[in-house]
Amino acid sequence: xxxAIKIIRTDSSHExxxxxxxxxxxxxAMRDGDEHEYYHQFNNIDVLKYTVVVYCDDHAxxxxxxxxxxxxxxxxxxxxxxxxxxxxxxxxQILLELEQWAKELGFQKSVLETGKRQPExxxxxxxxxxxxxxxxxxxxxxxxSLCFEKEL
Numbered sequence: 763x764x765x766a767i768k769i770i771r772t773d774s775s776h777e778x779x780x781x782x783x784x785x786x787x788x789x790x791a792m793r794d795g796d797e798h799e800y801y802h803q804f805n806n807i808d809v810l811k812y813t814v815v816v817y818c819d820d821h822a823x824x825x826x827x828x829x830x831x832x833x834x835x836x837x838x839x840x841x842x843x844x845x846x847x848x849x850x851x852x853x854x855q856i857l858l859e860l861e862q863w864a865k866e867l868g869f870q871k872s873v874l875e876t877g878k879r880q881p882e883x884x885x886x887x888x889x890x891x892x893x894x895x896x897x898x899x900x901x902x903x904x905x906x907s908l909c910f911e912k913e914l
Contacts, residue, residue: 769859774810778822786842823847823912826856836864838874855885865914873911875901896913
């Protein structure tokens with residue numbers, strides 16, 4: 763019997779989103795070490811209007827968000843899938859839902875930043891047709907950062 767996957771659109775006040783982001787932050791703190799505090803200042807979730815939470819059999823297992831980046835583009839933020847749910851295409855479903863939402867909102871491009879110590883994330887974005895671009899904004903000159911973009 764297959765598990766029922768459900769994706770909901772919400773905002774950053776949603777309790778399951780907040781709990782998943784706490785798990786994400788713990789994971790990133792381990793991966794990024796001393797650099798974590800630098801990145802953390804750019805990942806405040808208080809004002810994210812467009813977030814998604816993925817459920818499997820009514821258990822929250824993943825999340826992601828978009829926020830306006832420039833007039834015609836969004837930035838993908840706070841992508842996370844619980845470790846026990848990885849390798850099942852959940853992150854791709856989250857990303858596709860965020861891209862669809864961005865298109866519905868009238869955006870034409872998606873950008874994002876991930877860390878070089880996150881090979882799973884790099885593989886996800888590459889698999890979903892994101893192209894590496896020069897680091898933007900606060901990530902310029904940050905050696906551990908990789909930035910990507912995709913035309914929607």
